[in-house]
Amino acid sequence: MTTREIEENPTLNKGSLKTYQNNWLLRSGFNQLSRAFNDFRIILIEQIYIIRRYLVYFFFLNTVGPFALVFAMGHYAGFHPDQTELLRIISGTVTFALVTVGFTSVAQRLSIMRQQGTLLYYCALPINKVSFVTALLISRLVILIPSIVTPIVAGIIMYNLEIHLDLWLLGVMILGAFSLVALGTTLGVLVKSYELISLVCNAFIVVMALASPNFIPNYLLPLPLQVLGWVLPSTYTSDAISHCLAGTYDRVSYFDVLVLSVMALVGIVITGKFLKWSAD
Amino acid sequence: MIETVKNCIEVSNLTKIYEAGGRSKARQPIVANDAISLEINQGEVFGLLGPNGAGKTTLVNQILGLATPTEGSIFVKGIDIIKHPAFVKSLASYLPQRGIAFEYTEVHKALLFAGQLKGLTKIQAKIQSEQLIGELDLGEVADTFFNKLSGGMRRVVGLGLALMGRPEILVMDEPTNELDPVRRRRVWNIIQEINRERGITCILVTHNVAEAETVLQRVAIIDKGKVLALGTPGKLKQQISTEAFLDLTLNDMLETRDTKTIAEEVKFKLDQRFHSATLPAFRFSVESPNNLKIYLPFEQSGEVINFIVSEIGPQVIDDFKLAHTSLEDVYLHHVGPEASLNKSEIGSRS
Ligand SMILES: Nc1ncnc2c1ncn2[C@@H]1O[C@H](COP(=O)(O)OP(=O)(O)OP(=O)(O)O)[C@@H](O)[C@H]1O
Numbered sequence A: 001m002t003t004r005e006i007e008e009n010p011t012l013n014k015g016s017l018k019t020y021q022n023n024w025l026l027r028s029g030f031n032q033l034s035r036a037f038n039d040f041r042i043i044l045i046e047q048i049y050i051i052r053r054y055l056v057y058f059f060f061l062n063t064v065g066p067f068a069l070v071f072a073m074g075h076y077a078g079f080h081p082d083q084t085e086l087l088r089i090i091s092g093t094v095t096f097a098l099v100t101v102g103f104t105s106v107a108q109r110l111s112i113m114r115q116q117g118t119l120l121y122y123c124a125l126p127i128n129k130v131s132f133v134t135a136l137l138i139s140r141l142v143i144l145i146p147s148i149v150t151p152i153v154a155g156i157i158m159y160n161l162e163i164h165l166d167l168w169l170l171g172v173m174i175l176g177a178f179s180l181v182a183l184g185t186t187l188g189v190l191v192k193s194y195e196l197i198s199l200v201c202n203a204f205i206v207v208m209a210l211a212s213p214n215f216i217p218n219y220l221l222p223l224p225l226q227v228l229g230w231v232l233p234s235t236y237t238s239d240a241i242s243h244c245l246a247g248t249y250d251r252v253s254y255f256d257v258l259v260l261s262v263m264a265l266v267g268i269v270i271t272g273k274f275l276k277w278s279a280d
Numbered sequence B: 001m002i003e004t005v006k007n008c009i010e011v012s013n014l015t016k017i018y019e020a021g022g023r024s025k026a027r028q029p030i031v032a033n034d035a036i037s038l039e040i041n042q043g044e045v046f047g048l049l050g051p052n053g054a055g056k057t058t059l060v061n062q063i064l065g066l067a068t069p070t071e072g073s074i075f076v077k078g079i080d081i082i083k084h085p086a087f088v089k090s091l092a093s094y095l096p097q098r099g100i101a102f103e104y105t106e107v108h109k110a111l112l113f114a115g116q117l118k119g120l121t122k123i124q125a126k127i128q129s130e131q132l133i134g135e136l137d138l139g140e141v142a143d144t145f146f147n148k149l150s151g152g153m154r155r156v157v158g159l160g161l162a163l164m165g166r167p168e169i170l171v172m173d174e175p176t177n178e179l180d181p182v183r184r185r186r187v188w189n190i191i192q193e194i195n196r197e198r199g200i201t202c203i204l205v206t207h208n209v210a211e212a213e214t215v216l217q218r219v220a221i222i223d224k225g226k227v228l229a230l231g232t233p234g235k236l237k238q239q240i241s242t243e244a245f246l247d248l249t250l251n252d253m254l255e256t257r258d259t260k261t262i263a264e265e266v267k268f269k270l271d272q273r274f275h276s277a278t279l280p281a282f283r284f285s286v287e288s289p290n291n292l293k294i295y296l297p298f299e300q301s302g303e304v305i306n307f308i309v310s311e312i313g314p315q316v317i318d319d320f321k322l323a324h325t326s327l328e329d330v331y332l333h334h335v336g337p338e339a340s341l342n343k344s345e346i347g348s349r350s
C-alpha cells in the first residue's frame, strides 16, 4: 500500500502517511532553524579544515603584502602624506586586500566543488542551501583577518597615525568584507567555468583596487571612472573605513553602510537563488 | 492500521533529456533516461546494471532528488519527491561515484560530521561512528586525513559516511570499484548484513555483475536509457536459458580412456535414456583434457547427474559443480556484443 493510494482513498487510515511526514513536512520552525544552524556550524568547521592547510602561508603573505603596500604608498615619489591622506592609504590598502583575497576565494572554491562533484554531495545531504552558502562565506572571512589588521597596525607603527579604533570600525570592516565576498560568490554562481571566473575576477580586482575611488579620491578621477565607482562595493568599503578610522561618523558613512548591507544582501539572495542545488 | 509501504520507490515513465551543449546544431539532445518504469521494494537490494553511459547515475540522481526529470514521476514511500526532494534527502544516503566532501578531515571526524549533517546529535554521531569504524575495519585509518587514503579505502570510508544516520535507503554508485578482492568481498558482506539486519533498502549501481549476483535480490538491466530486463536474477536467467551445466574435472585414473571418448559414450547412453522431443538435447563440450562440460535441462538435472556420475565412475571424478546461467550471462545476453544478435533472433521469431 503506497501513500498515494492512501491519499486517494479517503476511507483509509492516514496514520502511516503521518509517520513519514512527521519527520519532515511537519518539522517545527524552531527545529528547522536549529538544524540549519547546526549544519552551518559543521560545514564551517569542514571549510576551515580545508583552509587550515595553508593558513600559515596565508597569514604570512597577507601580512607582508599589505605592510609593503602601506610602506610604499606612504613614500611614493617623495610624497609626504598628511593625516587624511595616510588614512586613505590605510583604508585603501584594507580594501585592496579585501578585494584581492576575498572577492575571488569563494567563487573559486565553488567552481572547484562543482568540478569535483562535492557540490552534488552536499546537495544529497538533508541540509539547507543557505546554511551551506553562509558557511562558505564566513569560512573565507576568517582568512581576511590579517588583511584587515595589518594595514592598521602598519599605519600606527610606521607613521604614528592616530587611529580611532572602536567596534563600529570592526563592524564596518566585517560588513565590507562580507559584501565583497558575497558579490564574488555571486560571480562564482553565475559563471560556471573555472577559467572564466579567474578572468572575470582579475578584471574586477584591477578596477576595484586601482581604477576606482580607493587610493585615489573620487574627485581626482575622470568622470567615467567616478560613475563606475558608484556601483562597486569597494568604493563604499574604502570610504566607510576611512571615515571610521578618522572617527568621523557622518551621513556619508551611514549611507556607505546602507549600500554595503544592500549589496551583501543582494549577493546572498542571488547566490541562494541561482546556486544550482542539483545535478541538472 | 496500514503498516507496510511495499513499494519503497516507484518510478514511472521517467524520462530525462539533457539539452545539447555548445552552439553546433548538429548536437542532439541526450536522452539519458527513456521512459523508465520500475519499482523497488521495501528492504530489498536492487541492482542497476548497464554499460557506461547507460543512464544509471542519471536515474539514481533523480531518485535522490538531485535532478529533475523531464517527464514521469517518482514516488518514495508514497511521497512525490519531484515536488518534495527534501523528503528523500532526509531518508536516503548516497555513496556517489566521485566527489565526497570532507577531503581534508580525519576519517573519524568526517564520520561525525556526516552523522551530524544527517541530523544526529553529537553523542549519537559519536556512538554510530565508533560502531562503524569497528564494522568496516577502519581503525587503522581513523586518524588519517580523507585525502591521504588510497582509492579503495576512500570507497570504504565513503560507505561509512553514507551509513551514518542510519538511512532507510542507501544508494551506492559503484561501491566496489577500485577495491582489492578482500575488501570487495567485505563490502558485499557489509551490504548484505546491513540489508538483513537493518532492513535498509539498497540500490546498487555496479559493473561487478558476477560478484553482485549473490547480493542482488532484484535487478534492472539498463542500456541507452531504457530498461531491457527487470526481475530477480533467477527469473532473468530462466528467461535466457533453461539449461544448467555440469562442470566435471576428471583425474588421471582415466588410464586408457580419454575425455573425448568418455564424452561420446556418456552422450550416447544419456540420449537413449533421457532424451525426449520436448526437451533440448544434451550438449557436451570438452574444455581441456581433464575438463568436461555437459549442458542439460534444468528440470532433469538431479536424475541425470546420478546417471552420469555412475556411468563415468565416481573414482575418476576429481571435482564437479552444477551451475546455472550466471547473472553475467544474462547481462551479456542483453548488452553484450551478441545482444543485437539475440534481439534480431527474438524479432524473427515473433
Ligand atoms: N549533466 C549532464 N549533461 C549532459 N549530459 C549528461 C549529463 N550527465 C550525464 N549525461 C549523459 O547522459 C548519459 C547517461 O549518463 P550516466 O552518467 O547516467 O551514465 P552511467 O550509466 O552512470 O554510466 P557509467 O557507468 O559510466 O557511470 C550519457 O550519455 C552522458 O553523457
Ligand SMILES: [Mg+2]
Pocket (backbone or CB within 6 Å): B056, B057, B058, B097, B173
Ligand atoms: Mg555512472
